[in-house]
Amino acid sequence: MKKTALYIVGLVGLTLIPASVATHVGSVYMPEGCGSCHVGHGMSNEPMLSASQEDACYQCHGSVDKKSVMIASGRLSPAVSLADIEAEFDKLYHHPVENSGEHSPDERLPSFSKSQMAHAECVDCHNPHQRVHDGVNSVARVTGYSLSGQYLEEASQEYEICLKCHSEVIGGRSDADMRTQFSPVVTSMHPVTRPSSGKGQVSLTSYSQGRTTMNCSDCHRSEDPSGPRGPHGSMYKFMLSGNYSVEAEADESPLAYQFCYSCHERNSILGNESFPLHREHIVGDPFKGIPGTSCYTCHASHSSERNLFLVRFNREAVSKTQPDNRMEFRSLGAKSGECYLMCHGKSHDPARY
Ligand code: HEC
Ligand code: HEC
Ligand code: HEC
Ligand code: HEC
Ligand code: HEC
Ligand code: HEC
Ligand code: HEC
Incomplete structure (x- = not known):
């Protein structure tokens, strides 16, 4: 496990994860650091998560049972209390994180390809490597769109993240184009x-x-x-x-x-x-x-x-x-x-x- 962590840290230089920024990993509640999420020896473009997509997050942000497995294996500290996010996604109306296979780490939303199924993953709204909460919100540092339609490497407002999917280009529904509905010039x-x-x-x-x-x-x-x-x-x-x-x-x-x-x-x-x-x-x-x-x-x-x-x-x-x-x-x-x-x-x- 230690070796894995070191190996991935070796890649940090390449993937530009700034050491100065407090990350999930820097959290005192994750004793294994990178290894709390990543396992095995990965190829440089393979995240090598111990579970796929949202299931990887549910290990710590899911049920009490799932968390106890992580605590028992030393990857999560028992001292922290984390809400059950999985239970939220089990509700009737939810972002469809369970739709699989459509997210790619270097995609640029909105997708102009209608064949690409509309999707929403945890990592579309949360950056797993960055500061988890900066005192204002915990969605910092993911891509987004400005109100004027400018692509942003790092959204600074929550709504900018929403705009990368809820704007006219996806599905072509102009009645649900949030960039128009929230244009600052409306009455x-x-x-x-x-x-x-x-x-x-x-x-x-x-x-x-x-x-x-x-x-x-x-x-x-x-x-x-x-x-x-x-x-x-x-x-x-x-x-x-x-x-x-x-x-x-x-x-x-x-x-x-x-x-x-x-x-x-x-x-x-x-x-x-x-x-x-x-x-x-x-x-x-x-x-x-x-x-x-x-x-x-x-x-x-x-x-x-x-x-x-x-x-x-x-x-x-x-x-x-x-x-x-x-x-x-x-x-x-x-x-x-x-x-x-x-x-x-x-x-x-x-x-x-
Ligand atoms: C909270 C869990 C978590 C922790 C802790 C974590 N990662 Fe990741 N990592 C992820 C996820 C999730 C992805 C996939 C991101 C995506 O699909 O957009 C990923 C992707 C990566 C990738 C693939 C390239 C990329 O950026 O998408 C590398 C390399 C990587 N992580 C390195 C690290 C290193 C080094 C550490 C420790 C400093 C670390 N990770 C800690 C969850 C984590
Ligand atoms: C190994 C356990 C673990 C995994 C796996 C994990 N997290 Fe976390 N997460 C934590 C801990 C611990 C904290 C609290 C950190 C702190 O307060 O120092 C946290 C905090 C967060 C927060 C901030 C919560 C707040 O109160 O603002 C978000 C958002 C988050 N995680 C999202 C994710 C996402 C998305 C994934 C999957 C890519 C993920 N986490 C995977 C352990 C984990
Ligand atoms: C559509 C965007 C979006 C998706 C998808 C999403 N989140 Fe969030 N999440 C948010 C926003 C926005 C907040 C609130 C941020 C704030 O106000 O601090 C949040 C808050 C959180 C928090 C802190 C909750 C609290 O009050 O303690 C955690 C943990 C978290 N998300 C984990 C996840 C996990 C795990 C997934 C995937 C299973 C996920 N999120 C998917 C947007 C999203
Ligand atoms: C990565 C893409 C993506 C992002 C980012 C995103 N969404 Fe979504 N959202 C979706 C998808 C896909 C659906 C499901 C659409 C469907 O079923 O027709 C959805 C559905 C919704 C719905 C339910 C609509 C309905 O008719 O019931 C709301 C509300 C919503 N999103 C709000 C938000 C908010 C607020 C944000 C920003 C914090 C956000 N979304 C960010 C992709 C995204
Ligand atoms: C004051 C509360 C409120 C705020 C703030 C708000 N919404 Fe909504 N939203 C609603 C209500 C109520 C509905 C359902 C009734 C309707 O469509 O008028 C809705 C509907 C939606 C739908 C479904 C639309 C459709 O036609 O299917 C989406 C997507 C959505 N909101 C996204 C967003 C996004 C993105 C933001 C921020 C930029 C946002 N909402 C801010 C209350 C709100
Ligand atoms: C989360 C809190 C919240 C919810 C839920 C909410 N509102 Fe509001 N509403 C506000 C705030 C804040 C304002 C702005 C007040 C001000 O002018 O300072 C506002 C303003 C308004 C105004 C006056 C707007 C103007 O330009 O003068 C109307 C009308 C209104 N809301 C109707 C509704 C209706 C109808 C619903 C349910 C569909 C709703 N609101 C749900 C918080 C909310
Ligand atoms: C028949 C049309 C109509 C219906 C139905 C209606 N409203 Fe209004 N509402 C108005 C009009 C018109 C105004 C502006 C009044 C003025 O000139 O100041 C208003 C003003 C408001 C305001 C702003 C002032 C305030 O009271 O703070 C709020 C909030 C509001 N409505 C909420 C609601 C909610 C909540 C409902 C449903 C429970 C509702 N309205 C149903 C017509 C309606």
Whole structure:
């Protein structure tokens, strides 16, 4: 084992792993250093991991049983407590790390080849040789893309890593192009790529009060608030931290919009503290048989290209006015605006508040 470590260290010069940077290996919790992950005598381009891809990581970032094997073999210190990341990937909605064989250490994403299956491996987002946490985040030093489409050898923002896969080139889905959705020139956005005004919204819970920026992984992460950070997996659709019903007709409940309510107080929203017609729309009128509708009917989750307050109408719930063909929101200043559209057979032409 010692010999292996030395042999690989011999390659360090060639593969340019800077000694000055604190690595996984430099961790006092990995007694075998390089040998905690690498085994045997490798060819210079073969990583020689003791297990393939994510399974190599699960040895220490998986179940208690897996960790005990590593502890027993002296490759992991019993003094450290590591979260079970494998359990996150077992959830219904997760990054497909189990798809095998598509990642290569020197690939350059996004891949323009559609025959290359879309994939996501641990090492697409984490550099196993670099500092594991720099005090800000633990995704430092992997490749990425800037908002302007520039390839980056080392991403410095979390979203830059996401952009190398979630931009138009893969699969050609322009509706899911995050580079467009998070372009800093949109009219309103959840503050990922540009800070919010800092004024705050009346509804914000203590969780997000005072924060002017957020990460993609504040929303796309484990549904367990005390679970590991990171967009690994969730039991909820879109890999969200909570349930989010997006149906045009939906019964309001704390669970239906749990996701939004985790940062925007339910009492504030239903108490009409901002939009005076929130309650009427979200709850509907059960006595008159008028159904409620989802936040998704009026709000985009990422950004709105043209409107303030993330207003964007869901075309499955709302249609254009006739004969003028308008579907429009206009803000008229503080807590005042108007809408032109058709909804549940009712014409807003316009409806004002
Ligand atoms: C946390 C586990 C881990 C530790 C510790 C570790 N490596 Fe690696 N190493 C990996 C993984 C995973 C890959 C494959 C990376 C990929 O596929 O992109 C790899 C790849 C390599 C490669 C192949 C070339 C490359 O960069 O992809 C070399 C050489 C290497 N490691 C050397 C070392 C040396 C030397 C050390 C000790 C200083 C070390 N590794 C410590 C996990 C580790
Ligand atoms: C031999 C055990 C071992 C293996 C295998 C291993 N890790 Fe780790 N990992 C650790 C330890 C120990 C730490 C904590 C280091 C410290 O705090 O000093 C850690 C920390 C991390 C962190 C930072 C966690 C945080 O709190 O910010 C990430 C991310 C990570 N590992 C990813 C990976 C990935 C990806 C792989 C597979 C390529 C992998 N690890 C393989 C032992 C391992
Ligand atoms: C190496 C490529 C890659 C990277 C990097 C990447 N993803 Fe993904 N992502 C994927 C693939 C592949 C899927 C599965 C797509 C599918 O099943 O259609 C996915 C799915 C998702 C989904 C679920 C979408 C849905 O419709 O349910 C979300 C949310 C997501 N990724 C967020 C992120 C975030 C946030 C980041 C950055 C921290 C990121 N991704 C980085 C490849 C990547
Ligand atoms: C992780 C926390 C978080 C979650 C979850 C969240 N938001 Fe937000 N939201 C924020 C923050 C932070 C702001 C920016 C507040 C500010 O202006 O300072 C914001 C702002 C907004 C705004 C006002 C935007 C503007 O430009 O004025 C709307 C509308 C909004 N959110 C709707 C939603 C909806 C709908 C959901 C559920 C789909 C949701 N939010 C989920 C944190 C969150
Ligand atoms: C405020 C919370 C929030 C933030 C921040 C956020 N998302 Fe999302 N995201 C959502 C919600 C809610 C959905 C599902 C509903 C929708 O599509 O509007 C979603 C959907 C997605 C999807 C699936 C889209 C599709 O059409 O299938 C992907 C991929 C994604 N997000 C990636 C990202 C990336 C990458 C970032 C950061 C650049 C990010 N998200 C930031 C809340 C968020
Ligand atoms: C799509 C990108 C992506 C993929 C794929 C991914 N991670 Fe992460 N991971 C992240 C992000 C982002 C964070 C949060 C970083 C932060 O905020 O510190 C994170 C956090 C972590 C942490 C620290 C969690 C904590 O709170 O203790 C560990 C450990 C980790 N990842 C391991 C893994 C392993 C192992 C795999 C593969 C089985 C993996 N990750 C796959 C993006 C990813
Ligand atoms: C019928 C359309 C509609 C629905 C449905 C709707 N909203 Fe709104 N929302 C608006 C409008 C319009 C505004 C802007 C009000 C103004 O002019 O200040 C707004 C403003 C907001 C704001 C910013 C001000 C604040 O309160 O902090 C948040 C956050 C918000 N909505 C969250 C939600 C959530 C969460 C849901 C679902 C539970 C939801 N909205 C459902 C139309 C809607």
